[in-house]
């Protein structure tokens with residue numbers, strides 16, 4: 001934990017569960033910035049894209065001119081973790097966007113294909129003990145209208161599956177989870193993310 005004191009990480013704070021991520025990362029000792037504008041990325045080593053509503057966050061990413069700056073941030077070695085809606089926004093291929101939403105913007109940082117709301121509607125939110133590669137005890141994974149990661153590029157590593165469906169993937173300094181680790185008391189995945197921050 002002490003090793004996190006020099007880590008500066010951002011949480012995209014346009015919509016969704018950004019406060020919970022920030023609180024968890026601060027608990028682990030990191031210095032946290034709420035990111036709303038491209039300039040907020042300066043000096044950061046990592047960025048969390050929270051859960052929320054991917055269609056809304058995608059539109060706001062465009063409105064706030066954040067797509068290219070976040071791509072450049074990742075290209076220059078910044079760690080990026082997308083949870084739920086955030087995992088959707090990291091994917092190159094997003095399925096399940098209703099036609100009335102029109103074009104769905106994406107950061108397209110990972111060559112994944114995700115399907116929105118693939119575990120059902122809001123009422124189908126659930127928590128399961130999830131076996132995660134590298135963790136010695138199951139992680140309490142909260143799924144809320146969660147996406148599944150349907151296709152994973154060869155260079156990525158699947159860290160967890162639920163019901164045979166991929167729900168946690170790491171590729172270099174990129175991490176994508178279908179579920180919401182910030183809504184539990186368990187900080188192990190936030191610790192894992194901070195370990196990806198240079």
Ligand SMILES: NC(=O)CC[C@H](N)C(=O)O
Nearest residue numbers: 051052053054084085145
């Ligand atoms: N909890 C979540 O982030 C839900 C994601 C939401 N279903 C979406 O597609 O954006």
